[in-house]
């Protein structure tokens with residue numbers, strides 16, 4: 001792959017969008033490689049992913065404006081679908097994904113971070129949906145996910161005005177969970193990922209599914225989704241080991257046994 005690197009660090013996979021000359025902008029090739037990188041993740045040996053951008057200036061500065069500049073209506077729609085398909089794969093990926101936003105997260109960059117489960121950022125991060133200034137709408141899910149994350153009023157203000165916001169404001173409106181110095185960002189992301197990886201993996205996956213799928217339906221249907229996924233856990237070794245260790249008051253055993261069990 002030319003623009004995506006993948007590193008495995010224990011149970012944690014780190015995907016880096018690596019096109020620093022264009023501030024990691026997303027062209028078709030980057031999107032295709034990201035899609036292939038997700039397909040290649042070994043779900044048996046990986047429990048959490050981190051997504052970040054190469055360099056210390058930019059996470060992702062958006063979809064590639066050069067590539068988009070000559071698109072026809074049909075090509076524009078197809079390009080939107082290409083991004084949306086990959087971002088949806090990320091959003092529904094069986095494992096939790098943490099976006100470690102290390103700089104500009106504009107347009108498609110903000111949108112890809114919103115397809116991740118959790119966003120944390122460095123203090124030089126800048127978020128925004130500047131598309132209307134380019135004569136287009138946010139096209140990789142921004143009109144949908146931003147409103148769901150920060151509320152329709154704030155999303156509309158950001159999108160209609162094309163105004164970028166800094167890390168502290170992103171934190172204030174709930175777009176990111178925490179802000180770190182540039183040096184602390186990746187260690188913090190890895191620490192969080194390791195904390196997730198130390199839990200029962202099937203239970204964590206079922207939580208992601210329950211939250212994501214439950215948010216798409218009304219509460220009566222949502223709790224049925226939860227009940228099914230809750231029930232599924234009782235077929236796992238993790239549930240037997242985790243609860244058994246608690247009842248035996250064996251915290252050491254819990255640490256040793258639970259993380260290595262799979263369905």
Ligand code: CAA
Nearest residue numbers: 021022023025061062063064065106107108130138139140
């Ligand atoms: N597409 C293509 N190339 C990009 C890019 C993008 N989105 N963002 C930056 N680059 C390129 C620049 O063209 C430049 O390349 P050259 O060195 O070959 O000229 C290189 O990256 C460095 O960029 P700058 O010189 O502009 O760096 P800067 O520090 O002066 O400014 C910036 C940084 C404020 C992020 C500025 O690059 C910028 O505004 N980029 C565009 C941001 C944007 O509008 N993103 C939204 C795109 S539309 C979209 O994403 C649609 C969608 O929803 C699907």
